[in-house]
Amino acid sequence: MSIRITLSNVEYSRGTFKLAVDTPCTFAAGINYVVGRNGAGKSTALKLLATAVEPEKGSMIFTMLTSEEGAGMHRKQLSVEEARALMGFLPQHFTGYSDMTIERYLTCMAFHKGIPHRLVKAALEKWLMDSKLLELRKRKLRALSGGQLQKVGLIQALINQPRICILDEPFEGLDNQEKTFFKRVIYKLSHHSIIIISTNFPEDMEQGDQKSLFYLDEGKLRMYDEMAEVDSLPII
Ligand SMILES: Nc1ncnc2c1ncn2[C@@H]1O[C@H](COP(=O)(O)OP(=O)(O)OP(=O)(O)O)[C@@H](O)[C@H]1O
Incomplete structure (x- = not known):
């Protein structure tokens, strides 16, 4: 059961702040880190992905690889309700x-x-x-x-x-032993689930066999193929 979230030309505004996704962004199974400076829009992006707020423009599509009699293997689009039923969210x-x-x-x-x-x-x-x-x-x-x-x-x-797990700054306030425990749980889950983690701390991004990096710069969300690029991004 492989799930994806694909954002295309999404825009969402909150007061004077605008979140925009003008290059293709796909969230797949594994750990997807969303990084950016304070106020760059990470929490807003995560709320959007959690369907707590709706895009004003563009599309956010949840699909699942599925096998149905007669149709064989294909990607089925999920309704918002179906996607929510698969979700865990930590605001x-x-x-x-x-x-x-x-x-x-x-x-x-x-x-x-x-x-x-x-x-x-x-x-x-x-x-x-x-x-x-x-x-x-x-x-x-x-x-x-x-x-x-x-x-x-x-x-x-x-x-x-959950098959989709969205965690906004999940390790805030935890001691090292607690962080290690939750990181292990998240790592195991990441083999089958989309994990989306926002963080300001590069040291929290070390884990995950399948890792993707999403960088927010003044409201613009961009997907990076290489985690190695994290060192070149001004995160804090
Ligand atoms: N309720 C609100 N009304 C209007 N603007 C808001 C509101 N909440 C946040 N903003 C603005 O939206 C922008 C993005 O905020 P957001 O909380 O998504 O950023 P962030 O990257 O998660 O920040 P941080 O790392 O500090 O948690 C900021 O400029 C912020 O001032």
């Missing part, structure tokens, strides 16, 4: 439902994302243990530190191994 300033405890919030998210009820408890316990949140599971989201909340945000985005 830049994740809040979740601040009055819920970690356990209740993540249980609701797991149900919502279609994980069978009988599997949720054990799966959640493993996530909470691996991310060092187990002892905090009865604490409300509003009482968590920035790093603790970020881990909850990452778990809700990754919990059902």
Whole structure:
């Protein structure tokens, strides 16, 4: 099941800021890094890809390689609803439902994302243990530190191994051990899923067998074939 997101001549404005994609950009399975200076439009681009906002011009098309009787192997275009059902999204300033405890919030998210009820408890316990949140599971989201909340945000985005996973500055606030844990989860997922990560930190871009680089310069998104080019781009 190979999924792609293809952007053509997309434009989206927010106040005086304009995001524009005037060269072909395709996001495929593997880790796709979106980089650029502060204010270049990374969060806006990720919201667009997550279908949280709609392009004013151009097209954003989700396709999946599929095999159907009579039609053989072909690329099927997905509706926005079908694409959303395959998505996990961590926005830049994740809040979740601040009055819920970690356990209740993540249980609701797991149900919502279609994980069978009988599997949720054990799966959640493993996530909470691996991310060092187990002892905090009865604490409300509003009482968590920035790093603790970020881990909850990452778990809700990754919990059902989504085929499209969009993570806005995912490692913000995590210590090295926590970063290593989540990077390993993301790396494994990247073999079958489109992972889109925005970051300002080149050291966070070391992983992924299949890597692509997207650079934003004052709202213009451009795809680079070579990760090696990252060293030549002014990121921060
Ligand atoms: N709610 C808003 N209304 C109007 N303009 C906005 C709004 N939010 C952000 N902008 C502007 O849109 C532009 C892109 O912002 P965006 O958050 O996408 O950039 P970014 O690359 O993610 O920045 P950072 O690295 O600082 O998170 C900026 O110039 C910003 O000032």
